[in-house]
Amino acid sequence: xxxxxxxxxxxxxxxxxxGRLLQGMLLEMADRGPDSAGFAVYRRPxxxxxxxxxxxxxxxxxxxxxxxxxxxxxxxVPALIVHRDRxxxxxxxxxxxxxxxxxxxxxxxxxxxxxxxxxEVYKEVGHPASVAERFHLAGLDGGHGIGHTxxxxxxxxxxRHSHPFAAGLDICLVxxxxxxxxxxxxxxxxxxxxxxxxxxxxxxxxxxxxxxxxAGLSLREALITAGTDLDGFFTFAxxxxxxxxxxxxxxxxxxxxxxxxxxWVAMASEYRAIATLPDADDARVWEPKAGEVYCWNRx
Amino acid sequence: MVAIDLAVTPVREANQRIRALAxxxxxxxxxxxxxxxxxxxxxxxxxxxxxxGSAGYFCAGLSDGARFEVDNNVGWxxxxxxxxxxxxxxxxxxxxxxxxxxxxxIVIRGNMGSRAGQVMKAGTLCCxxxxxxxxxxxxxxxxxxxxxDSGERVGEDMTGGTIYVAGRIVSLGADARETDLPAxxxxxxxxxxxxxxxxxxxxxxxxxxxxxxxxxxxxxxxxRPQPYDRGDEGGAATGYWNRRVREDIAIKAQIGxxxxxxxxxxxxxxxxxxxDFARDVEKGLAHPDPLAAVSLETTVGSRSxxxxxxxxxxxxxxxxxxxxxxxxxxxxxxxxxxxxxxxENTGEGGMLDRxxxxxxxxxxQCLSGRLGWNVHNMQRADAIEFYxxxxxxxxxGGQLMAKKVTPDLxxxxxxxxxxxxxxxxxxxxxxxxxxxxxxxxxxxEATAYRLPIGLKMGAGRVQHDIKIAYKDGFDYVAxxxxxxxxxAASTEVLENVGIPTLAAIQEAMDxxxxxxxxxxxxxxxxxxxxxxxxxxxxxxxxxRACAMGTSLLIAAGCIAxxxxxVGACPVGIATQDPDHEQRLEVRTxxxxxxxxxxxxxxxxxxxxxxxxxxxVRQLGRSDxxxxxxxxxxxxxxxxxxxxxxxxx
Numbered sequence: 024x025x026x027x028x029x030x031x032x033x034x035x036x037x038x039x040x041x042g043r044l045l046q047g048m049l050l051e052m053a054d055r056g057p058d059s060a061g062f063a064v065y066r067r068p069x070x071x072x073x074x075x076x077x078x079x080x081x082x083x084x085x086x087x088x089x090x091x092x093x094x095x096x097x098x099x100v101p102a103l104i105v106h107r108d109r110x111x112x113x114x115x116x117x118x119x120x121x122x123x124x125x126x127x128x129x130x131x132x133x134x135x136x137x138x139x140x141x142x143e144v145y146k147e148v149g150h151p152a153s154v155a156e157r158f159h160l161a162g163l164d165g166g167h168g169i170g171h172t173x174x175x176x177x178x179x180x181x182x183r184h185s186h187p188f189a190a191g192l193d194i195c196l197v198x199x200x201x202x203x204x205x206x207x208x209x210x211x212x213x214x215x216x217x218x219x220x221x222x223x224x225x226x227x228x229x230x231x232x233x234x235x236x237x238a239g240l241s242l243r244e245a246l247i248t249a250g251t252d253l254d255g256f257f258t259f260a261x262x263x264x265x266x267x268x269x270x271x272x273x274x275x276x277x278x279x280x281x282x283x284x285x286x287w288v289a290m291a292s293e294y295r296a297i298a299t300l301p302d303a304d305d306a307r308v309w310e311p312k313a314g315e316v317y318c319w320n321r322x
Numbered sequence: 323m324v325a326i327d328l329a330v331t332p333v334r335e336a337n338q339r340i341r342a343l344a345x346x347x348x349x350x351x352x353x354x355x356x357x358x359x360x361x362x363x364x365x366x367x368x369x370x371x372x373x374x375g376s377a378g379y380f381c382a383g384l385s386d387g388a389r390f391e392v393d394n395n396v397g398w399x400x401x402x403x404x405x406x407x408x409x410x411x412x413x414x415x416x417x418x419x420x421x422x423x424x425x426x427x428i429v430i431r432g433n434m435g436s437r438a439g440q441v442m443k444a445g446t447l448c449c450x451x452x453x454x455x456x457x458x459x460x461x462x463x464x465x466x467x468x469x470x471d472s473g474e475r476v477g478e479d480m481t482g483g484t485i486y487v488a489g490r491i492v493s494l495g496a497d498a499r500e501t502d503l504p505a506x507x508x509x510x511x512x513x514x515x516x517x518x519x520x521x522x523x524x525x526x527x528x529x530x531x532x533x534x535x536x537x538x539x540x541x542x543x544x545x546r547p548q549p550y551d552r553g554d555e556g557g558a559a560t561g562y563w564n565r566r567v568r569e570d571i572a573i574k575a576q577i578g579x580x581x582x583x584x585x586x587x588x589x590x591x592x593x594x595x596x597x598d599f600a601r602d603v604e605k606g607l608a609h610p611d612p613l614a615a616v617s618l619e620t621t622v623g624s625r626s627x628x629x630x631x632x633x634x635x636x637x638x639x640x641x642x643x644x645x646x647x648x649x650x651x652x653x654x655x656x657x658x659x660x661x662x663x664x665x666e667n668t669g670e671g672g673m674l675d676r677x678x679x680x681x682x683x684x685x686x687q688c689l690s691g692r693l694g695w696n697v698h699n700m701q702r703a704d705a706i707e708f709y710x711x712x713x714x715x716x717x718x719g720g721q722l723m724a725k726k727v728t729p730d731l732x733x734x735x736x737x738x739x740x741x742x743x744x745x746x747x748x749x750x751x752x753x754x755x756x757x758x759x760x761x762x763x764x765x766x767e768a769t770a771y772r773l774p775i776g777l778k779m780g781a782g783r784v785q786h787d788i789k790i791a792y793k794d795g796f797d798y799v800a801x802x803x804x805x806x807x808x809x810a811a812s813t814e815v816l817e818n819v820g821i822p823t824l825a826a827i828q829e830a831m832d833x834x835x836x837x838x839x840x841x842x843x844x845x846x847x848x849x850x851x852x853x854x855x856x857x858x859x860x861x862x863x864x865x866r867a868c869a870m871g872t873s874l875l876i877a878a879g880c881i882a883x884x885x886x887x888v889g890a891c892p893v894g895i896a897t898q899d900p901d902h903e904q905r906l907e908v909r910t911x912x913x914x915x916x917x918x919x920x921x922x923x924x925x926x927x928x929x930x931x932x933x934x935x936x937x938v939r940q941l942g943r944s945d946x947x948x949x950x951x952x953x954x955x956x957x958x959x960x961x962x963x964x965x966x967x968x969x970x
Contacts, residue, residue, distance in 0.1 A: 025756060055756040176755050176790050200754070256753070275436055275455070276753045278398060280416060292756070294397045294416055295357035295378045304375070304394050308414050310435035310454050 025186070026052025026292040027197045029169040029260040030300070031267045031319050034286040041066070042163030046155045047299035048291055049170040053151045055199075055292060056172025059185040060154040061146025063195045063262050066165030068140045069114045074122060076113040077137030077144040077189075079182055087111045090130060097125055108157045109182070110136075110145055119192060134183065134220065139193030141166075141264050146185040166321065169262045171197035178223045188229035191236050193264035198225035199277045199292055202255035228253060232261065246270040246316040258311075260290050266320035275313035282306040288319050323372075328361075329354035337363060337767055344369035344388065357397060359760055362390055364768035366697060368407070379760050380751075382409045384697040384768040398435075399751045401428045402764070403692060404445070410518065417454070420447035421750045422692035423464065424736055429518050436473070439466045440750040441692050442483065443736030450520055456495065458485045458529070460691075460746055462737045467511055469522060477529045481536065482738040485529040486511060488522065499532040536741045537724060540577040545569065547588065547884045570813070580812040582721065584646075584886025584896065585872065586714045586850060587804045591822045594856040596953035597946050599933060600962075606932025616927040617937040620867050622665075623705055623774025623797035625842045626766075630774055630797075631683050631705055634663030635923050636861055636938055640848050640871030641687050641707065641778060641800075643669035644677070644694075645722050645731055646809025646886060647875075648903040651895045651911065654878060656680035658915035662923070665704065667869070670720050670745065672734045673699040687778065688765075690719050691745040693735035697768055706765050708758075708796075709778040710787075713806030713820045713849040716780030719745030721810040725889035726898045755790045762795060776800055781826035781849065782819075785833040791843070792834060798844040800869060801826050805850025807872040809896060810887030823849035823860075825956040831864040841866075854925025858933075861926075862941040863957065870922070877918035878911040 028048040032038060045062060053060075069075045078090075091104035094115055102115035115122070119138055126133060137144030145158040151172045155161065171186035178184050187195035202208075205224035208231060213219065217230045231253065235245035242263060249259075249270065256276030261268045269290045271279055282289045282297045284306045289297050297303050311317055324343050326336050336352070337360065343350055344367035352373040355361060359378035362371050368387040376394040383402030392400075395413035402418075404426035411419075411428075417435035420428040425445040433451035437459045444464045452470035456478050463482040471489040478495025486503070494500065503526055515522050548566035573581060606612055622638070624630035631638070639659050644652045646669070656677040659666035666681040672694020673686055686703035688695055700706060711717055722743040732739035752758045765775050774797035779787055781803045791799045803823025808816070821829075827847050834843070844866035851857060857868045876882065879893045886896035894906030930938050933945045947962035948954035954961035 054759055174756055174759075174793060176786065176793070199756070275417075278417060278753075278757070293357075293378065294376065294395055295359070298357035298376050308395055309433065310417060313436070313455060 025174055025197075025199045026055030026172040026296070027170070027186075027199045027258065027260050027290070028052060028292070028296050029167070029197075029262070029267050029269070029290040031167040031288045032286065033288065035166070037286055038166060039164045041165040041168055042159075043161045044287075044300060045168045045170055046160045048289070048296040049151050049155060049160070049172065051296040051299060052170075052172040052292060056174045057150055058175045058180045059146065059148040059173045059182070060151035060171060061144065061173075061185045061187055061197075062155075062160060062168055062170035063137060063142055063144045063187045064160075064163050064165040064168040065141040065193070065262060065264065066143060066163060068264075070116070073114055073116045073140070074119045074138065075140060075143070076122065076126070076135055077142065078111045078113055078126075079134045079136050079146075080109055080111075080132055081134065081183075082132045083109070085130070085132060090126075090133070093129060094122070094125070097129075098122070107145070107159075109147070110158070112143060135189070137187070137189050137195060139264060142189075142193045142195060142262065144187055144189065144195060146171075146182055146187070148180050148182060148185065167262065167267055169195070169197050169260045169267060176201070178221060181221075183220050184223045186225060187262070188223075188226045190229035190261070191233040194232065194236065194242075194261065196225065196229040196232060196259055196261050198228055198257055198259055199279075200255060200257035200272065202228060202253050202257065204254040208253070224255070228257065228259065242268055243316050243318050250314050258292070266318060268316060268318040269311055270316045271311050271313055273314040275311075279311050280308060281311050281317065282308045323351050324348045325351040325353055327353040328356060328358055333358050333360050334767065334771070336361070337365070338770070340365055340369075340371065341367065357395070359397065360764055360767045362388065363764055364697060364701075364770070366701070376413070380764045382407070383764055384700065386697055395432070400430075401426055402751065403695060403697065404428070405696060414451070415449075418750050419449070420445075420466075422695065423447065424696065425464075427514075429520075431520075433470070437750060439464070441690075441746065442466075443692075446514060448514065448518070448520075452489065458483070458498075459495070461485075462691075467514070469520070469524075477531070479535065480531050481741060482531060486526045487529065488524045488526050491527055491529070494529065497532045497535045498529050501528050501530055503528040538579065538742050540579075542577050542581055543573060544885065544888065545573065547583070580814055582723070582810050582812055582887050583816070583884045584807065584809055585816075585882065585884045586807045587817050587820065589817050591804065592824050592950065592952045592956055593805060593822060593850060594824060594852075594859045596824070596950045597859055597948050597957065597959060598962075599929070600945055600947045601933060603929050603932025606928040606930065609928065609931055612927035612931045613924060615936060616930045617939075618923065618927060620938065622844045622846060622867055623776060625797045625844070626771075626774070626795060628774045628797055629772060631665050631685070633665060633683075633867060635926060636865075636867035637662075637857060637919065637922060637926075638665040638685075638846065638867060638869045639667055639874060640806070640869040641667035641669035641685070641709075642871055642875075643671040643720065643722075643809065644674055645671040645726060645735070645898075646720075646896060648891070648894055648897050648906065649674060649676075650903050650906045650908050651875075651878065652677050653680060654906070654908045654911035654915060655874065656684070657908065657912035658874070658919060659683070661912065661916040662919040664919065667707065670694070670709070671731070672696075673703070678702060685776070689745060690747065690749045691735075692750075693737065693745065700765070700768055700773075703769075703773060705774045705776060705797075706769065707776045707778050707800060708761070708765070711780035711782070712778065712808065713780045713802030713804050713823070713826075714808035715811040715815045716782040716820050717747060718811065718815060719747045720808075721745070721887070723810060723887050723889060728898045731898060755794055758790075758794050774798060776846070778802065780806075781821045781823065781829075784821070784826050784829035785836075788830045788833040789837050789839075792837065792839050796843060798846055798866070799830070800846040800848060801830055803847075803849030806848055807875075808886075820849075822956070823847065823851075824953065827860060827863045827865055828957045854922040855929065857922065857926050858929045858938075858941060859946060861938055862943060862945045864943075874915050874918065877915050879906070879914070
C-alpha cells in the first residue's frame with residue numbers, strides 16, 4: 024500500500040534538476056506512504072567494464088573505506104567508494120556477478136540494493152521528507168528516476184522491506200498494490216536460484232522480472248507475462264538503464280496517472296504529484312489502461 | 323468574489339472559509355490549488371467556486387447545491403455523492419468521475435478515467451472527450467453522456483440509468499445492451515450540452531441495462547433450518563449424510579445455485595461459552611445493588627480528538643439496515659437505544675428521520691453501493707462508520723431480495739424497485755489502505771472533524787487488517803465475527819468464510835500489540851453477543867464495548883426461523899410487507915429491547931463486581947480461563963477444564 028512516482032526526462036537540459044523534480048513528486052505521495060521511502064536515480068554511468076553497486080549496511084559499524092580497499096585488493100583494480108548515510112556507492116572495473124559474490128562472502132552485513140552501470144538506489148525508514156533529505160535527493164542529477172513511499176500493511180518496516188527492489192542489472196521496481204500468490208512464486212523462483220532478503224510481495228515481483236529478463240524476454244514481454252503470473256493487484260513502475268515502464272493489473276485496481284510533455288514523461292499514483300512538475304498544466308494526461316504496459320526508452 | 327490561496331492556506335482551513343463565505347453569499351476563487359485533495363468537500367450552501375488550476379481527489383465531494391468550475395484537471399472521484407449543483411472540469415478527470423452522484427451535473431471537457439459514474443443514482447455525467455474502461459459500472463440511475471469513445475465494457479452490470487455514446491462503443495459490458503434513441507431523449511441531451519456551451523451535431527448510441535441479471539431465476543423453496551446434528555435420525559442414514567446435508571443437495575439440485583438465508587453461522591465453533599471466569603463471581607451476583615457499585619459509562623472513538631460516543635454501558639446496537647429490517651423495527655431499536663442510553667446504528671441503506679429523532683446517539687454507515695448515503699445525514703449523525711465487511715459474509719456486499727425492495731425503500735436508496743439487490747463487494751473509491759486514508763479525510767472534512775470515524779470489519783485476517791485500520795487513523799473498529807447475523811447471505815459464506823468472534827478479538831489484540839498501538843483505538847466487538855456475560859468476557863479480552871444485534875431482535879419477538887431474506891417475517895421484524903409489519907408494535911418492541919438491555923446492564927455490573935472490580939475498565943485477561951483446548955489455543959488463556967466441572 025503505497026504511493027509511487029517516476030519521471031523520465033526527454034529534454035536532457037533538465038538533467039541537473041532531476042532529483043529536485045523527483046523529490047517534489049515523492050513528497051506529494053507522503054500521505055500514501057509515511058513509513059519509509061526509497062528512490063532510484065539513473066545517472067553518471069561508470070565506464071564500460073565497470074559496475075556501480077548501491078550498498079546498504081545492516082550494522083552501523085561497517086567501515087566503508089575498508090570495503091573499498093579490500094575490493095581493490097581482491098580484484099586488482101582501483102575502486103571508488105562514496106559514503107552517504109547508511110548507504111554507499113561502490114564502483115570498480117569488475118564483473119557484476121563476481122563482485123556480488125565477493126561482497127556476500129566478505130561482508131555479509133552489507134546488502135546490495137542496486138547494481139548496474141547507472142542505477143543508484145537509496146531507501147530508508149521514516150517519513151519521505153526525511154529520507155529525501157538524508158540522501159540529498161534534490162541535488163542529484165540524472166536522466167530518469169522512480170520513487171516509492173510505503174505504508175506497511177503486512178510485512179515489517181525496515182530498509183530491506185522498502186522499495187525500489189533491484190531486479191537485475193540497472194533494473195528496479197516499485198509497486199503499489201499487493202500480491203496474493205507471492206509465497207508460492209517465491210518458492211518456485213527460489214528453486215530456480217533466486218535469492219530473497221524479505222517476505223515482501225514486491226520483492227517477489229522484482230525477482231520474477233529478473234528471472235523473465237534472464238530468460239531472454241524484453242521488459243515489455245516480461246511485464247505482460249507478469250499480468251498472468253502474478254495474482255493480485257498492482258501498479259508497477261520499472262526503471263532500466265535507458266528508460267522506464269509502467270504496468271497495471273488486469274482490472275486496474277490501484278490508481279495511476281501518466282503525463283507527457285515535450286520535456287518529460289511522468290507517472291504517479293495521484294495527479295497531485297504530477298502537478299508539481301514544470302508545465303504540468305499543459306501536459307497530455309491520461310490514465311494507463313488495465314493490463315497494458317507502457318515503455319519509454321532513450322533513442 | 324473572495325480569493326483563497328491554497329499556497330498559504332491548508333485545505334482544512336480553506337474548506338471552513340469556503341463554508342463561511344458561502345453562508346455570507348460570496349462567490350469564491352481558489353488560487354494555487356496544486357491538485358490538493360478534498361477542495362469543497364462538505365459544502366451544502368449554494369455558491370460558485372472557481373478553482374484556478376487542478377484539483378485532487380474528491381473535488382466537490384459530499385456537497386449539495388454549489389457550482390464548481392475547475393480550470394484544469396481533477397483527480398479521483400470528482401463530485402463524489404454530490405446531490406444538487408454542478409462541477410465543470412476544463413481538462414481531464416481521473417478515475418470514478420461522478421461516483422455515486424444523486425442529482426448533480428458533472429461536465430468533463432477533456433477525457434475521463436475508468437469506472438466513471440460508478441454506482442451513480444441520478445443526475446448527469448457528461449464527458450466531451452473519451453471515457454476509459456467500465457464507464458457506468460454498476461450505475462443505478464441517471465445518465466452518462468460520452469461524446470468521444472466509450473472505452474471497454476461500457477455499462478458493465480448497470481442496474482438502471484442510461485448511457486449515450488457519440489463515438490465508438492469499444493465494447494459493451496455484461497448485462498448492457500444498445501437500444502434506439504427516442505427523439506425526446508436526444509432533445510434533452512442537446513439542451514443539456516447547449517447549457518454547458520458544448521457544440522454537438524453528431525449521432526448518439528443509447529445503452530441501457532439488458533435485464534438478465536436483476537433477479538434470481540428459480541426461487542428457493544421455503545424450509546426450516548436443520549440442526550447441525552449427526553445423530554438426528556438413527557439407523558443407516560445418520561451421521562455423515564444426515565438430513566441437513568441431504569436437504570441442501572436436494573434444494574440445490576432444484577434451483578441450480580447457492581442458497582440464501584438470514585442469521586449467522588450455525589455450525590458448532592468455539593464461542594464465549596468455551597471460556598469462563600477465573601474466579602467465583604457469587605459475591606457480585608449476591609450484591610444488593612451492583613449498578614450502584616460499578617462504573618459502566620463508556621466512551622468510544624476519541625482517538626482523533628473527535629467527540630466520542632458516550633454510552634451508559636459498554637454496549638451498542640449492532641448495524642442492521644432499514645431494508646433487512648422493517649421501519650417499525652428500526653424505530654423500536656432507536657427508541658430502545660434512547661431508553662437505555664446506548665448508540666443505534668443505521669446499517670446500510672440510509673437514515674430514517676424518525677430513527678434520528680428517537681435515537682439518542684446514531685452511527686451512520688457508509689457502504690460500497692452508497693445506498694441512502696448523503697452529506698446531510700452524515701452531518702446529523704453522531705459517528706460515521708466505514709463498512710469494509712461483516713462477520714457473516716466477509717468480502718461480500720449486502721443482499722436484499724426483491725420482495726423487500728419496495729418503492730419507498732428504493733427511493734431512499736436511489737435504486738430501481740423490485741430488483742434482487744446485490745450491493746457491490748468493494749468500495750468504488752477505496753482499493754487499499756492508501757486510498758482509505760484519503761477517504762477518511764473526506765469524511766472528516768464533510769463533518770468538520772467533529773465525529774468519530776469507525777471501521778466496520780468482518781473477521782478474516784484480523785491480525786493484519788487491524789494494523790491497517792490503526793495506521794489509517796480510525797477512531798474505532800467494529801469487529802464482527804462469524805457468529806454475526808445478516809438479513810441475507812449464501813449459506814456457503816455464512817458457514818465457511820469468517821472466523822469465530824472469540825478468535826477475532828484475540829487476533830485484534832495481538833496485531834495491535836505487535837505495532838505497540840497501545841489502547842487508543844477502541845474495539846467494538848460483535849458477532850453473536852448474547853448477553854452481559856458475553857460482554858464481560860469480551861471486555862476482559864480487550865474490547866472497549868460490544869454491539870448486540872440478533873439478541874435484541876429475539877428480545878423483540880424474533881422466532882429465529884432464519885427466513886429473513888424472504889421478506890415475510892411472521893413477527894414483522896424482517897419484512898417490508900405492511901400486513902406483516904403491523905404485527906410489530908413499536909412501543910412494545912422498544913420496551914422489550916430496553917428491558918433486555920437493562921438485564922444486560924445488571925449482568926455486566928454484577929459480574930464485574932464479582933470479579934473484584936468497580937469499573938468495567940479494570941476487567942482483564944486474568945479474569946478468564948479457557949474451558950476447552952480449542953478456546954485456549956485461540957485466546958492464549960490458561961486451559962482450566964475443572965472450572966467447567968465446578969460450574970456444572
